[in-house]
Each structure stands twice: as C-alpha cells, then as structure tokens.
Amino acid sequence: MSSTLTARDLIDRLSAVDPETPVRLAINPLFPFHHGIVDVIAVKDALGRTTVYVTEDGDQQGPVPPEVTVAAGWHEPTEAPRRPRTCIAAQ
Structure with a gap:
C-alpha cells in the first residue's frame, strides 16, 4: 500500500475533477463498500x-x-466465468 495521503495530495487530486462530482469513501479492501462523506x-x-x-x-x-x-x-482484474447458455424446454 502507498503512504498516507496528505491534505495537499487530496486537494490536488480533487481539483482535477468537476467540483460537482460526488465523493465517496471506499472502505474495507476484503469486502469493499462505499460510503458517503x-x-x-x-x-x-x-x-x-x-x-x-x-x-x-x-x-x-x-x-x-x-x-x-x-x-x-x-x-x-477478473472476468466473470463463462456460462453455457441452456434452453429451458416448454413443459
């Protein structure tokens, strides 16, 4: 993992995006969910x-x-496993 982000780093990164863009926290690498700030x-x-x-x-x-x-x-990076298409016969 990288070193701790400073306020300057955060400001620099945020200034590169549209100011109206929502910001979320990505939490827990093993079971990642996002949260509002x-x-x-x-x-x-x-x-x-x-x-x-x-x-x-x-x-x-x-x-x-x-x-x-x-x-x-x-x-x-992963890809979803390929699944064969099956037909469901009409009963």
Missing part, C-alpha cells in the same frame, strides 16, 4: 500535530465498482 474535521494531538479526519455517514451505499478495487490494488 459527512464532514472533514481537523484536530490536534497531544504534541500539537494536526490530523484531518474525513467522516462517513454510517450508510453503506453499495459495493465498490471493480475498476476502483483494481486501481486501489485491493483486487486483481
């Missing part, structure tokens, strides 16, 4: 270092598309 909260730790938290709304909105899991390095 509610807020961005900055807090300081005991040493005065700031960390930004992107909070989600607690509502799983469905599975993450396969192209996202592949691009994230969570899964290998």
Whole structure:
C-alpha cells in the first residue's frame, strides 16, 4: 500500500475533477463498500500535530465498482466465468 495521503495530495487530486462530482469513501479492501462523506474535521494531538479526519455517514451505499478495487490494488482484474447458455424446454 502507498503512504498516507496528505491534505495537499487530496486537494490536488480533487481539483482535477468537476467540483460537482460526488465523493465517496471506499472502505474495507476484503469486502469493499462505499460510503458517503459527512464532514472533514481537523484536530490536534497531544504534541500539537494536526490530523484531518474525513467522516462517513454510517450508510453503506453499495459495493465498490471493480475498476476502483483494481486501481486501489485491493483486487486483481477478473472476468466473470463463462456460462453455457441452456434452453429451458416448454413443459
């Protein structure tokens, strides 16, 4: 996995897309679902270092598309198995 994304990295990546585009969190590489974002909260730790938290709304909105899991390095590209077509005889 890559190193932690900084606020600058996130701003740079988001500035490359249409500002009206919805943003989702892709969670859990082993069983990936996406979630809506509610807020961005900055807090300081005991040493005065700031960390930004992107909070989600607690509502799983469905599975993450396969192209996202592949691009994230969570899964290998796969194809659905081929199934033979069968005819159902009229009864």
